[in-house]
Amino acid sequence: MFAVENGLQGDPRLQAISDAIRVIPHFPKTGIMFQDITTLLLDPVAFKHVVDIFVERYKHMNISLVAGVEARGFIFGPPIALAIGKVISEEYELEYGNDRLEMSVEAVKSHERALVIDDLVATGGTLSASINLLERAGAEVVECACVVGLPKFKGHCKLKGKPLYVLVEPSQLEEGLTF
């Protein structure tokens, strides 16, 4: 579900967020239009909008744990966790295996209500693995949250039965810019 579908239609913060994200064509390989959130982080106002919108949504959902996926999830997770007064657990992607994710077993107690955060959702593979890890440790995943998501995640699309909340669709490449 996108923010615009859930009460934030016309919210100027979403446009500011979208405008702050840079597109890098053909990274990491040909054909991929990479959504670069580092330019968002250079814009304190837009970065704060991202955190504010997530905090507004999750403040009253009784979340006890924010799980951030390495490494860009580490950037968005902690500010959200601090604002809603929750603890943070980290999940690590192993360098040599794209499909492995690790989490400290002691980080999660049974019956925690967890939020998973990452910068972007494309295939949903990483988030699905995160959900698996947290459920194996006994947590209940309440929702997955991403700054950017492909349009296919509109509506009530779920990942492993869990709802997904996305702020903006991928930004488009502007003509004439070089990187």
Next chain:
Amino acid sequence: MQSIVSSHHLCLAPPPPVVSHRLVCHRLVCHRVPSIRLPNHCSTTSLRLFNCAASRESEMAAVAKVDGQDPRIPKIASSIRVIPDFPKPGIMFQDITTLLLDTEAFKDTIDIFVERYKGKGISVVAGVEARGFIFGPPIALAIGAKFVPMRKPKKLPGKVISEEYSLEYGTDKIEMHVGAVEPGERAIIIDDLIATGGTLAAAIRLLERVGVKIVECACVIELPELKGREKLGEAPLFILVTSDAA
């Protein structure tokens, strides 16, 4: 040698409430607990006293003044777990994940850094991958600065500048996006821990090459036996907790 300064800012406004929705518990799992020393040579040069109505604040001022120690630091220190022989035998790994699981300790950590750097004209918070990404952004947001990730090679998608640094065996590189910072900006560099100082020294060189002034390097933990400070040149270092390396 730079001295460790702990700064205390007391103000008329009451501190924001810490809302904890769950009971905080420490899960310290160690075979041996090496000493975690608290900095004991803190100066109170930044201590400002206002006429506070709240007696709690004046009690805090008295404690801080008596031993020069920010009262939040012992809790932060005790929330850090030490894992012996990780990643290899003889290394006492300083695991800050337990600090992150302690809502109050993490908030206090960020608050101490924010109090120190707010209102000092710092426009850049540079965070070293990956645990610098955990501490840097909340600080950047609170002081209204940019957050600039400094990453391992090939992670940043746009044009980058790189700086090489030495490892025990071989070298590694740290990278930053071209155009992320501008000459004349004032920056702090954040990482969770300083050991040999190689990474931080490379981050300093990278930023200075593009004309940025390094106001300070800030870490939660220092391993002083590894003498990382000596690699930082003119840049001051601010630390919350020191620990024996082995």
